[in-house]
Structure formats: structure tokens, C-alpha cells
Amino acid sequence: MKASKNPIMPRVEMPNQPPAERVRNFDEVALGYTLEMAKEEAARCLQCKKPKCVKGCPVEVPIPQFIAELAKGDVEKAYQVIKTTNSLPAVCGRVCPQEVQCEGSCILQAKGQPVAIGRLERFVADEFMYRDACGLITGKPECPYIDPEKKVACIGSGPASLTAAGYLAARGCKVTVFEALHELGGVLVYGIPEFRLPKEKIVAKEIGALRELEVEFVRNRVGGKTFSIQDLFDQGYKAVFIGVGAGLPRFLNIPGENLNGVFSANEYLTRVNLGRAYSFPDFDTPIIRGKRVTVYGGGNVAMDAARTAMRLGAESVHIVYRRTQAEMPARHEEIEHAIEEGVQVAELCGPLEFRADECGNLGSVLLQKMELGEPDESGRCRPVVVEGATEELPTDLAIIAVGTRSNPVLLENEPRLELNRWGYVQVDEETGETSIPDVYAGGDIVTGAATVILAMGAGRKAAKNIAAKLGCVVDD
Numbered sequence: 001m002k003a004s005k006n007p008i009m010p011r012v013e014m015p016n017q018p019p020a021e022r023v024r025n026f027d028e029v030a031l032g033y034t035l036e037m038a039k040e041e042a043a044r045c046l047q048c049k050k051p052k053c054v055k056g057c058p059v060e061v062p063i064p065q066f067i068a069e070l071a072k073g074d075v076e077k078a079y080q081v082i083k084t085t086n087s088l089p090a091v092c093g094r095v096c097p098q099e100v101q102c103e104g105s106c107i108l109q110a111k112g113q114p115v116a117i118g119r120l121e122r123f124v125a126d127e128f129m130y131r132d133a134c135g136l137i138t139g140k141p142e143c144p145y146i147d148p149e150k151k152v153a154c155i156g157s158g159p160a161s162l163t164a165a166g167y168l169a170a171r172g173c174k175v176t177v178f179e180a181l182h183e184l185g186g187v188l189v190y191g192i193p194e195f196r197l198p199k200e201k202i203v204a205k206e207i208g209a210l211r212e213l214e215v216e217f218v219r220n221r222v223g224g225k226t227f228s229i230q231d232l233f234d235q236g237y238k239a240v241f242i243g244v245g246a247g248l249p250r251f252l253n254i255p256g257e258n259l260n261g262v263f264s265a266n267e268y269l270t271r272v273n274l275g276r277a278y279s280f281p282d283f284d285t286p287i288i289r290g291k292r293v294t295v296y297g298g299g300n301v302a303m304d305a306a307r308t309a310m311r312l313g314a315e316s317v318h319i320v321y322r323r324t325q326a327e328m329p330a331r332h333e334e335i336e337h338a339i340e341e342g343v344q345v346a347e348l349c350g351p352l353e354f355r356a357d358e359c360g361n362l363g364s365v366l367l368q369k370m371e372l373g374e375p376d377e378s379g380r381c382r383p384v385v386v387e388g389a390t391e392e393l394p395t396d397l398a399i400i401a402v403g404t405r406s407n408p409v410l411l412e413n414e415p416r417l418e419l420n421r422w423g424y425v426q427v428d429e430e431t432g433e434t435s436i437p438d439v440y441a442g443g444d445i446v447t448g449a450a451t452v453i454l455a456m457g458a459g460r461k462a463a464k465n466i467a468a469k470l471g472c473v474v475d476d
């Protein structure tokens with residue numbers, strides 16, 4: 001098919017499960033394009049000579065090239081092009097905030113409808129999910145020779161480490177990934193719910209592709225407890241990548257926060273996702289199925305917790321947010337989906353106190369009314385207290401999603417590791433190397449809670465430098 005130059009063609013919509021149906025199940029909400037839809041959307045791309053979309057992608061996927069192949073109907077070639085820089089395209093196509101990255105930079109954004117790059121990436125990746133030949137994994141015709149002497153360890157198995165592992169293995173390094181939990185994938189498996197990112201169908205398959213490149217995965221190993229960084233060098237590893245994320249929840253620090261019925265979003269989502277609490281009685285992980293649920297925060301984590309509570313049978317779910325819906329940092333699509341599913345937003349409210357019911361469990365929350373003031377340093381209007389204006393809202397399950405901090409387990413065990421003033425690992429911005437020679441770090445443990453694609457970009461940057469140091473061919 002010849003690429004159309006007509007920029008006013010509307011974007012091809014992606015079908016979703018209807019809200020009334022999906023709120024009763026944990027199946028994926030977005031259903032994906034068909035080949036015909038994908039080709040039609042691909043034909044909207046202008047094939048810019050200086051494509052702004054690529055600059056907007058932290059792992060620099062050659063976007064126009066893969067879209068050109070797709071527009072011609074050559075899905076296999078399109079997949080190979082994506083795989084030259086992205087080891088997790090089926091994940092990225094689902095959860096990346098494309099509206100502020102590649103699509104936010106697309107030239108057609110000015111007309112209001114950028115090319116649906118994320119949906120196209122997802123379509124191409126899904127088509128190849130069940131193929132595992134090395135050529136399809138690396139974008140090269142044959143599997144690389146894995147040199148057992150070029151041993152690299154990655155600590156943590158989230159997107160930062162998985163990307164580093166994929167890059168290094170494709171260039172002949174022998175990579176071992178050490179993960180503290182019993183399942184691999186980091187936030188992709190314990191945080192982001194099944195209805196946004198299927199675990200078996202997508203995450204496990206993309207990790208499986210890394211196994212093709214002889215990446216070894218060792219679970220239930222806690223860096224800083226069951227082994228130290230020095231142990232790894234003593235075992236012959238030539239370099240170490242730290243990708244342990246920022247999984248320590250922050251709390252509100254208000255009275256009543258230790259009542260039965262108050263959860264951190266991390267614990268709530270981990271019980272539901274990793275512990276499969278939604279699948280009772282097949283899994284008997286305990287969870288509170290709140291009737292009147294309140295969620296505190298306005299990011300992706302808050303949306304995921306709220307939508308999960310709806311699926312677990314809540315009669316009402318309120319997202320309590322100090323600003324208005326317009327200032328929420330969550331992806332627009334997630335906010336829209338949550339509202340379609342019946343989640344309500346209690347705007348301009350901040351929690352003052354959790355109160356107990358007659359049995360001593362969580363019964364209500366006292367909310368402080370706010371109004372918007374002048375913009376703060378983030379550019380968003382500051383929430384300002386409206387003196388004397390409070391409201392009590394009944395709630396039997398409160399989920400706190402106001403951010404996370406670095407988990408100290410590994411960091412405390414390694415005093416040579418320099419941290420910044422917020423407690424995250426300090427790295428050389430050019431290389432990703434830490435204060436310990438040959439030890440690199442990237443992802444949330446360096447930046448604080450951020451995004452999948454930024455973690456992947458950091459994993460790739462560090463891996464490039466490790467590969468160069470180990471004498472591998474670094475061709476891009």
C-alpha cells in the first residue's frame with residue numbers, strides 16, 4: 001500500500017471491551033488492531049525526513065521505518081526493525097505514555113491526531129509473540145555466540161534490567177538476572193494489573209524471548225541479603241547492573257492510617273496481581289473487598305488501584321485528589337477508562353484523618369476541602385486549604401497511592417554506593433556507571449518512580465557502555 005499524505009484522515013480507533021462488561025472481569029480492556037486497521041493507521045504516517053517521533057522515544061525505535069514496512073503489509077520486517085532497539089515492544093505498546101513521548105512529538109500532533117504509534121507497535125509485537133527464532137528477537141539473521149567469559153549480572157528483573165539483559169545478550173554477553181521475588185518482571189507483574197498488561201500472554205512471553213539468548217533468571221535472591229555486589233565479582237561477573245526499582249511506599253502520615261482497611265497501593269496491587277487475589281478460590285491470597293473504597297493520589301497507580309477495586313465488587317470508588325482532574329498526572333486514557341467504569345473523582349479534597357467504625361475497623365475519612373492557587377514549581381496550580389471546610393466520607397477500604405521511595409535493602413549493604421539527597425543511586429549521566437567501578441544502575445532506583453520506557457532507556461544506555469567495556473561490537 002502506498003503511504004497516504006493526507007494528514008486529516010482520522011486516527012483509527014482501537015476497539016475496547018465495553019465498560020459494563022469489563023468492570024466485571026480482569027481480561028484486557030484494549031483489544032488491539034486487526035491487520036486492516038493497522039495498515040490503515042500506518043498509512044497516515046507522513047514518513048518525515050527528520051522524524052520528530054524518534055527523538056521523543058527514549059529507546060529511539062526507528063518509528064517511520066517500522067511503520068513503512070507495516071503500511072506495505074510486511075509485519076515481519078516491521079517487527080525486526082522495532083527489535084533493533086526495543087526488547088519489550090508488546091509491553092511498551094500497552095503502557096508507555098506515548099501521548100507525551102513519540103506521539104506527543106509526531107508532526108501530526110499539531111493537527112490533534114498524531115499517528116497511533118503505540119497501537120501499531122503493540123499490533124506488530126503481538127503478531128510475533130509466539131515466534132521465538134533469534135532473528136526475530138535481535139533483528140539479525142542468526143543467534144549471537146554467547147561468550148561465557150563476558151559475564152554480566154543484573155539485579156532486579158523490571159524493565160530496566162530486562163532491557164539491559166536483552167541488549168547485552170544480543171551482543172554476546174552471558175547475562176544472569178537475580179530477582180528478589182518469585183516472579184519476573186518487576187512492576188510489570190506486581191503493579192500494573194492484568195486488565196492493562198496480561199502477565200502470561202505478554203510479559204512472560206517477552207521474558208521468554210530473552211531466554212532464547214541464554215539469559216539466565218535466578219529468582220528468590222535478594223541483593224544485599226542473600227548475596228552482595230562483591231560476591232558477584234568474586235564469582236567472575238565482569239560488570240553489574242542495578243535495576244531494583246523504587247518499591248517502598250510513601251504514606252500520608254495522618255491519624256488512623258494504621259487502621260484495618262488502610263493499604264498502600266503497592267501492597268493492595270501486589271496481593272491482587274502477584275498473589276492473584278482476584279482469582280479466589282484458585283488462589284487464597286487474603287484481600288479486603290471494600291464496598292465504599294477511597295483511593296488517594298492522581299497517577300497511574302491510583303487509577304490501577306481504583307479500577308481493580310471496581311472489579312473486586314466495590315459499590316463505589318472515589319479517587320481523592322487535592323487538585324482537579326485536569327491536573328492529574330495519570331495517562332489520559334487511564335483516567336477516561338476509570339471514569340467509564342464508574343470510578344468517581346473527589347476533586348479538591350485532601351485527607352485529614354481516618355476514623356474507625358464501631359468494630360475498630362476503618363469506617364470513614366475526614367476530608368479537607370481545597371481550592372486551586374498559584375502555579376508551583378511543577379507548573380501545576382497549588383492546592384490551597386479552604387479554612388473550616390471539611391467533609392466526612394464513609395469508606396471501608398482506603399488505598400494510598402501517593403508515590404514511592406527507594407528500597408534500602410541493597411543500598412544499605414553497599415556503603416561504597418553513592419546516593420543523591422533523595423536516597424536514589426547517583427550515576428554518571430553519560431554512562432550510567434555508579435561510584436563503584438563496573439557497577440551500573442538505571443530505572444526508578446536512579447530517577448525515583450518514573451515510567452517503563454525511561455527505565456528501559458536507562459537500561460539500554462548502561463548496557464551499551466558495559467558492552468563497549470567488555471569489547472563487544474556496539475553497532476548503534
Ligand code: FAD
Nearest residue numbers: 156158159160180186187191223245443444450451452455
Ligand atoms: P521495577 O519495575 O520496580 O523492577 C525492580 C525489580 O527489582 C522488582 O522485580 C523487585 O522485586 C526487584 N528487586 C528490588 N530489590 C531487589 C533486591 N535487593 N535484589 C533483587 N531484586 C530486587 N509506567 C508506565 O510507563 N506506564 C504505566 O502505565 C505505568 N503504570 C504503573 C502502574 C503501577 C501500579 C506502578 C507501581 C507503576 C507504573 N508505572 C508505569 C511505572 C513503571 O512501572 C516503573 O517506572 C518501571 O517499572 C520501573 O522499572 P525498573 O526496572 O526500574 O523497576
Ligand code: SF4
Nearest residue numbers: 045046048053106107
Ligand atoms: Fe510518521 Fe509522525 Fe514520525 Fe512523521 S513524526 S514519521 S508522521 S510518526
